[in-house]
Amino acid sequence: MPDRFPSPFEVVTPTGAEGWEELYGYSTVFSEDRRELEESMFWFMDGVHTPEAIEPWDATVLDFALTFLGQYTTRHYVIPPALGVDIRYLNGHMYLSPVPVTDPAEIEARVPEFAERAGYYFANWPTLYDAWMTKIKGVIAELESIDFQPLPHREDMSVITEGRGVGSGQLMMFEYDKLVQLTARLWAHHFEFLNLGYAAYLDFFGFCKQLWPSIPDQAIAKMVAGIDVDLFRPDEELKKLAQLAVDLGVDTRITGDAAATLAAMDADEHGKQWAAAWDDAHHPWFNFSSGSGFYHSDKVWAEYPDIPMDFIKSYVAKLGRGESLARPVEAIAAERDRIVAEYSELIDDDENRATFEGKLGLARVVFPYVENHNFYVEHWGMSQVWGKMRQLGQLLTDAGFFGTADDIFLLRRNEVPDAIFDYFHGWAVGVPPRGPAYWGREIPRRQGIMQALRSWSAPPALGVPPEVITEPFSVMLWGVTSDSVKAWLGGSDNPDGTLTGFAASPGVAEGPARVILGAEGISELQEGEILVAPLTAPSWAPVFGKIAATVTDVGGIMSHAAIVCREYGLPAVTGTAFGTKNIKTGQRLRVDGNTGQVTVLD
Amino acid sequence: MTAQPHIAWFDRHDPGLEPHLGGKNTSLGILTMAGLPVPPGFAVTATAYRQAMAETGLADTLTRLVGAVDVEDLEALRTTSAEARATITGTPLPAWLAEQLDEAYETLSQRRGQPDLPVAVRSSCTSEDQPDASFAGEYDTFLWVRSPSSVREYLLRCWASLYNERAISYRRQMHYGETGLAMSVGVQQMVMPRTAGVAFTLNPLNGDRSQVAIDASWGLGEPVVSGSVTPDNFLVDKVMGQITSRVISDKAIEHVLDDHNEVVEREVEAARRTAPCLTDDEVRAVAALARRAERHYGRPQDVEWAIDPQLPDSDNVVLLQSRPETVWSRRKREVAEASADTFSSIVHNLLHPSGTQTVHLH
Numbered sequence: 008m009p010d011r012f013p014s015p016f017e018v019v020t021p022t023g024a025e026g027w028e029e030l031y032g033y034s035t036v037f038s039e040d041r042r043e044l045e046e047s048m049f050w051f052m053d054g055v056h057t058p059e060a061i062e063p064w065d066a067t068v069l070d071f072a073l074t075f076l077g078q079y080t081t082r083h084y085v086i087p088p089a090l091g092v093d094i095r096y097l098n099g100h101m102y103l104s105p106v107p108v109t110d111p112a113e114i115e116a117r118v119p120e121f122a123e124r125a126g127y128y129f130a131n132w133p134t135l136y137d138a139w140m141t142k143i144k145g146v147i148a149e150l151e152s153i154d155f156q157p158l159p160h161r162e163d164m165s166v167i168t169e170g171r172g173v174g175s176g177q178l179m180m181f182e183y184d185k186l187v188q189l190t191a192r193l194w195a196h197h198f199e200f201l202n203l204g205y206a207a208y209l210d211f212f213g214f215c216k217q218l219w220p221s222i223p224d225q226a227i228a229k230m231v232a233g234i235d236v237d238l239f240r241p242d243e244e245l246k247k248l249a250q251l252a253v254d255l256g257v258d259t260r261i262t263g264d265a266a267a268t269l270a271a272m273d274a275d276e277h278g279k280q281w282a283a284a285w286d287d288a289h290h291p292w293f294n295f296s297s298g299s300g301f302y303h304s305d306k307v308w309a310e311y312p313d314i315p316m317d318f319i320k321s322y323v324a325k326l327g328r329g330e331s332l333a334r335p336v337e338a339i340a341a342e343r344d345r346i347v348a349e350y351s352e353l354i355d356d357d358e359n360r361a362t363f364e365g366k367l368g369l370a371r372v373v374f375p376y377v378e379n380h381n382f383y384v385e386h387w388g389m390s391q392v393w394g395k396m397r398q399l400g401q402l403l404t405d406a407g408f409f410g411t412a413d414d415i416f417l418l419r420r421n422e423v424p425d426a427i428f429d430y431f432h433g434w435a436v437g438v439p440p441r442g443p444a445y446w447g448r449e450i451p452r453r454q455g456i457m458q459a460l461r462s463w464s465a466p467p468a469l470g471v472p473p474e475v476i477t478e479p480f481s482v483m484l485w486g487v488t489s490d491s492v493k494a495w496l497g498g499s500d501n502p503d504g505t506l507t508g509f510a511a512s513p514g515v516a517e518g519p520a521r522v523i524l525g526a527e528g529i530s531e532l533q534e535g536e537i538l539v540a541p542l543t544a545p546s547w548a549p550v551f552g553k554i555a556a557t558v559t560d561v562g563g564i565m566s567h568a569a570i571v572c573r574e575y576g577l578p579a580v581t582g583t584a585f586g587t588k589n590i591k592t593g594q595r596l597r598v599d600g601n602t603g604q605v606t607v608l609d
Numbered sequence: 610m611t612a613q614p615h616i617a618w619f620d621r622h623d624p625g626l627e628p629h630l631g632g633k634n635t636s637l638g639i640l641t642m643a644g645l646p647v648p649p650g651f652a653v654t655a656t657a658y659r660q661a662m663a664e665t666g667l668a669d670t671l672t673r674l675v676g677a678v679d680v681e682d683l684e685a686l687r688t689t690s691a692e693a694r695a696t697i698t699g700t701p702l703p704a705w706l707a708e709q710l711d712e713a714y715e716t717l718s719q720r721r722g723q724p725d726l727p728v729a730v731r732s733s734c735t736s737e738d739q740p741d742a743s744f745a746g747e748y749d750t751f752l753w754v755r756s757p758s759s760v761r762e763y764l765l766r767c768w769a770s771l772y773n774e775r776a777i778s779y780r781r782q783m784h785y786g787e788t789g790l791a792m793s794v795g796v797q798q799m800v801m802p803r804t805a806g807v808a809f810t811l812n813p814l815n816g817d818r819s820q821v822a823i824d825a826s827w828g829l830g831e832p833v834v835s836g837s838v839t840p841d842n843f844l845v846d847k848v849m850g851q852i853t854s855r856v857i858s859d860k861a862i863e864h865v866l867d868d869h870n871e872v873v874e875r876e877v878e879a880a881r882r883t884a885p886c887l888t889d890d891e892v893r894a895v896a897a898l899a900r901r902a903e904r905h906y907g908r909p910q911d912v913e914w915a916i917d918p919q920l921p922d923s924d925n926v927v928l929l930q931s932r933p934e935t936v937w938s939r940r941k942r943e944v945a946e947a948s949a950d951t952f953s954s955i956v957h958n959l960l961h962p963s964g965t966q967t968v969h970l971h
Contacts, residue, residue: 088960114960122952129951210955219819221812226849349848353818369951513851601851 009496012468014046015097023459024098030063030419030453031096035070050095050102050469051487054561056299058541060099060460063453064396064416064423065303067187068389069094069101071194072301077106079198084128085120086202099460102469105481128203132372139199139376143383146192147291150391153186155179155399157406158434176431183399183427187420190392197384204373211370214362218354223601225512225573230347231370234340237379241295241308241386244288245315245549246332248281249322257281258323265312291387297526298544300385303397303416305544306526307390317530318549325552399423406430407443409450417453467495486561486582494584506583506590508558510603511569514578516556517597517608520590537598539590543568551575556598558586558605572600580605615657615706616713619650619797629654631733631793636931643905645898646927649720650728650797651713653706653764655735658791661703667696671772676787680778693772698765710764711757714796725755727799727870730763732770734792747775748792752829752872753799760796767794800927801866802915804886805830806840808895809934810847810903810910816937818909820853821845821896825887827877828863830913830929837874838862841886845896852892857885891916894926902931909934 015037020027028036037045052058061069077091090106108114128135158175166174208231215227252258257278260271269285272278289309297314298305308315322332347367354360400415408426409415418426426442433440472492481487521536523529526547532538534553541560551557551571557579559568572579578600586605590596595608617626622638630638634652641647662668671693678689702710718726732748749770751763770776771792780787806825811818824833824840832838838861844854859882867873887895895914903910913929920927 086959087956118956121956125955126952206955206959207951209958210951213954213958219817220815221817221820221844221846221853223846223849223851223853226846346848350819353847355818366951513849601853 011471012466012496015050015095015102015469016042016046018097018466018469021098021459021463024456024463026452027099027456027460030099030417030456031066032070032419032421035066035094035096037095037097045095046470048093048104048106048470049472050104051481051485051492052465052467053101053103053485054467055485055542056301057101058561059302060457060463061096061101061301062303062416062457063419065301066096066101067190067420068194068301068392071191072197073103075191075195075198076202078195079202084125084203085117086125087114087117087121097469098463098465099457100463100465103485125203125206128200129207129369129373132200136200136376139196140383143193143196143380143388146189146196147383147388147391150186150189150193150388150395153182153189153391153395155182155395155402157402158431174435176435179431180424180427183423186392186395186399193384193388193392197380200373200376201380204377207366207369207373208377211366214366215350218359218363219350222350223510223513225510225569226346226350228569229343229573230350230367231374232343233371233375233378234336234343236375237382239334240382241292241315242318242549243334244292245318246322246334248285248288249319249326250332251284252281252319252323253326255281258326261316261320261323263313263317263320265316268316294387294390295382296386296390296544297547299542300381300389303393303413305389305393307393309390310394321549321552399427403427403430403442406440408440408446414446414450417450417457468492472496491584504607506558506580506586506605508580508583508586508603508605509569510599510601511581512557512572512577512579512600514556514576514600515597516578516600517595518555520558520592520594520596521554522587522590522592524587537596539586539592539596540568541587543571547571551577556596556600557581558583558590558596558598560584560586560588613654613656615654615660616709617652617654618713619647619652626654628735629656629791629793631655631735631795632932633731633733633930634793634795635733637795637797640902640905640928640931643901645901645905646924648798648800648927648929649717650795651717652733653710653794653796655791655793657706657709658768658793661706664703665700667700670696672787675772675777678777680781686774686778690772690774690777694769697769697772698762700765702761702765707761710761710796714757714760717796717798721798727753727755727801728760729795729797729799730754730760730767731795731797732767732792733795734771747773747779749773752831753801753866753870755870764794764796768792797929800915800917800919802829803827803918804891805913805915805929806833806895808899808912808914810899810912811934811937812844813936818937819847821847821899823887823892823895823899825895826860826863827881827886828865829872830915831864832862832874834913843887843892843896845892847896847900850893852889855885855892857883859883860886887916890923891926898926898928899931902928906931906933909937911935 057069073092073094080086081090088108090108093104093106095102095104108117156175158179162174165171211231212224212227215222249258252261255277257272260278261268269282272282293308293312293315295308296305306314325332351360351363354363396415397412400409400412403409403415403426404412408430415423426446429440429442433442474489476487476489476492516537518535518537520539521532522539523531524541526544529547529550532550532554535555537556537558538550538554539558543557543559552575554577556577557568557572559579559581561582561584568579568581578598580598580600580603583605590607597606597608599605613629614626617623617630617634617638619634619638619641622642627635630652637647637650638652641649659668662671675689675693678685680686701707714726714728717728718724729750729752731750734748749767751766754760754763771790804825804827806823807830808824809822812820812822821844823843823845825843826833826838826840833840839858840860841858842854842856843852845852860877861882862874863877864872864874898914899910899912902912910931911934912931915927915929917925917927
């Protein structure tokens with residue numbers, strides 16, 4: 008077994024991808040300038056969020072996310088053993104390297120600062136969280152107000168009579184700057200609470216594991232989980248719409264085709280009533296994407312209404328079979344109370360019971376943020392970011408710069424102002440812009456590069472792994488441990504037909520596998536099949552009604568697949584690393600969500 | 610005669626009598642009164658023993674005989690022990706006790722609608738089952754006893770087991786005197802189980818109180834208790850109800866009845882040896898029963914249970930015994946020093962991340 012991964016400097020550029028480095032910021036690619044430092048670090052790929060090659064503009068989001076993660080750790084809260092997480096793109100794939108604080112004296116010295124700063128957030132969490140909600144909704148409202156319009160043949164007369172002096176071209180440049188700044192703020196707020204929230208949750212988790220070494224992870228999650236969670240709302244809205252369609256007697260008009268369905272609804276009052284309810288649900292709940300939020304290609308319900316309409320159709324079918332869609336909120340709350348009461352009863356001494364209650368209390372205070380931020384940032388906020396960028400892309404497409412609106416994502420964020428300037432300049436001077444010729448050549452070249460990068464098989468890590476992984480965020484956030492590094496080095500050998508992952512949702516199920524690599528494949532799932540996927544997204548929720556179990560390559564017990572499967576009472580094993588590689592569609596599997604074992608039975 | 614009864618039924622348990630019932634019979638009475646599925650039966654109280662020993666004059670004889678023996682002299686110990694036991698088993702029960710015992714056994718048989726009801730006759734020493742005196746299992750138990758005369762005979766043999774060699778040397782070692790010894794004996798309907806075993810209401814490997822650990826094997830539970838068979842082992846989560854571990858062992862032998870209604874040890878045929886001896890539903894039912902016993906006592910328990918094939922599948926687990934778990938119960942659950950202070954423990958977790966603590970960044 009090798010003891011190291013390839014050095015980033017040994018990795019060869021795939022044929023057809025030459026020049027890929029120019030598609031990413033100069034500070035986020037490996038270079039001779041910092042070779043010594045970069046070779047001394049251990050880099051791993053983030054398969055949870057970014058399993059695929061990243062288009063140049065999409066890297067904006069990752070750059071911002073990792074910068075703000077680092078900023079909070081290093082400069083705001085002074086997390087004792089950790090600085091930030093560094094980021095590099097290699098052949099279009101993102102690699103991360105958490106930077107530890109190694110000097111014990113320095114760690115010690117950081118503790119009081121951390122206590123003061125993070126302590127303030129913990130002590131004032133509800134107030135600060137309310138303020139966060141106002142801030143994030145403000146950022147999203149500003150994003151929603153961004154508007155890119157083609158430059159007019161003449162400025163409006165009001166520009167003259169009001170003496171504004173500033174024209175549409177300039178405003179377009181401001182508007183793009185604003186979009187970039189708001190995207191940055193979105194991610195700054197994303198990390199304002201996140202790592203502190205996880206830290207408090209893990210404190211309760213660790214205490215439970217001390218009291219009950221064998222407590223199932225999902226028992227701890229269930230004690231903390233919220234009942235009314237915004238992240239589940241989009242799915243709830245679809246269920247409500249299905250129920251309403253049945254109540255109004257218009258359910259037979261619902262097909263997987265949203266346009267045709269809405270046209271059929273227009274026929275009478277009941278149909279119109281339903282269509283109005285459908286429209287009402289859009290804001291904000293259809294700002295919901297089929298992916299992790301990090302790719303512009305993630306499909307947002309609001310833009311692809313066939314996706315939610317198809318889910319509604321399957322919910323209507325469930326109602327037709329006499330199944331209930333209602334989430335038994337009272338029963339879930341009662342079950343949560345029962346679990347807490349029974350564990351509490353198992354504690355022998357009052358001191359430990361008081362500690363248990365205190366930590367559970369804090370975990371419950373912080374957890375709504377952990378559960379809900381995802382809807383506001385990755386779904387609602389990012390839906391707006393991608394949508395506004397697409398609006399700009401369409402405008403430049405109409406101006407002859409691009410073949411399609413999505414071509415804009417092949418530009419780095421700092422190239423977009425140049426393109427806007429070109430368009431603006433041509434318009435201002437009254438001459439043709441260079442853009443159509445320049446981007447007419449450049450876009451196809453970049454498309455070729457991206458295609459070559461997408462088919463490159465990225466190694467899970469780069470460089471020499473440390474003997475023991477102790478950096479807390481590698482472990483806490485990405486599940487990278489000494490064991491997982493060993494497994495990566497050992498490759499995907501799987502002689503006895505079993506895979507091991509996290510026991511994420513209890514129960515045992517057998518059935519045929521269906522390997523699904525992306526959201527577009529989920530319609531292939533048949534009743535009773537076992538979903539095998541790199542990861543799942545919350546918007547896949549409706550398919551959980553028909554599958555028997557879930558296996559994912561990445562993700563822990565707090566991943567979406569885990570949360571949704573517990574919600575639906577399905578067994579799930581997450582973080583198997585090689586599930587989609589080793590399992591073939593049609594193979595019979597046994598998924599044991601109690602032990603985290605997946606067995607190929609054929 | 611005193612006011613103290615000689616026979617005490619489990620289903621009319623009187624806490625005031627507990628000092629005269631011994632740990633095992635007390636527990637059976639308490640569990641019966643709590644509504645747990647304990648096979649019916651009664652205790653012959655320690656009062657009966659004392660009175661019988663006094664009346665027959667054996668008490669003094671035995672104290673003199675055994676008090677003089679040098680327990681370091683193994684040959685002398687063996688001879689004295691044999692003599693003491695033969696003295697007890699060779700002396701008939703006083704008529705009043707024989708009468709009451711016959712009558713109680715008859716009542717029990719009638720209640721179960723089976724003449725000569727098979728019963729277990731078990732020693733229930735007045736000190737053996739206390740949490741601090743781990744002398745459990747040193748006295749005799751007799752299974753599948755089936756007539757009034759046999760019940761009488763085995764009652765005497767239980768009494769006699771107070772004078773087995775281990776018991777004598779143990780008393781000497783602990784500086785317990787030879788006077789005032791007493792034993793209660795339980796007479797309880799016997800089930801011939803398909804599967805039986807023990808259950809701890811905590812994980813004996815790590816003291817985790819959120820789990821029930823079950824050892825189970827075919828037939829009677831004695832080979833599981835004595836360790837002469839490697840049992841199937843199950844761990845059940847108390848709160849979530851999940852079976853978190855199943856180890857199915859090669860169960861080579863079982864204790865069952867032969868054609869002459871004798872309990873015998875025999876080899877398990879190949880097909881059953883490595884098959885699980887409990888269904889998942891039964892595993893959960895055993896765990897639930899153990900948990901009820903624990904809840905009743907408010908502390909971890911070590912129970913013996915059996916699957917009675919005569920009862921309907923959904924309700925076929927019976928409780929044979931429950932006593933306090935002694936190993937982990939005496940320890941305070943140690944948690945890391947920093948744990949109580951949330952801030953210190955958050956720092957501690959950051960400094961010592963563990964692989965199981967992975968959550969995912971959205």
